[in-house]
Amino acid sequence: MENQASQHRNSVCPKLSPIEFPHSNSKSQKILGVPLPDGVVVHHTESKLNKYQIEIISSQAEHALKHANERALRECGNEAHRKCSLCHKYDDTSNMVYSKSDRSHQHRKCHADYEYRRRHAVNL
Numbered sequence: 776m777e778n779q780a781s782q783h784r785n786s787v788c789p790k791l792s793p794i795e796f797p798h799s800n801s802k803s804q805k806i807l808g809v810p811l812p813d814g815v816v817v818h819h820t821e822s823k824l825n826k827y828q829i830e831i832i833s834s835q836a837e838h839a840l841k842h843a844n845e846r847a848l849r850e851c852g853n854e855a856h857r858k859c860s861l862c863h864k865y866d867d868t869s870n871m872v873y874s875k876s877d878r879s880h881q882h883r884k885c886h887a888d889y890e891y892r893r894r895h896a897v898n899l
């Protein structure tokens with residue numbers, strides 16, 4: 776059985792030896808009993824109720840969103856809020872602008888103040 780699993784690992788990830796194969800994916804595959812599809816991400820959570828649990832997520836973008844929601848829930852109590860990259864306070868995204876350049880949320884006032892200082896080279 777181990778030899779068959781080892782052959783499967785090498786066929787999925789030919790550049791990785793069985794030792795280097797990502798632990799979380801191999802553990803998830805053992806639990807599910809089937810190989811994971813390409814592109815899925817294993818999300819690990821620890822909670823007081825469930826000592827350890829895993830969740831299979833379809834993309835890295837969805838995984839990043841899940842972490843952002845968990846972080847916001849832990850920090851401010853609302854998973855829909857995001858942290859302003861300038862003042863570092865959490866707020867609803869309707870009160871913020873999204874900066875594509877650094878992929879972060881900023882309060883409109885914080886963003887306006889920052890842009891003013893940047894354009895006028897005033898004490899950045």
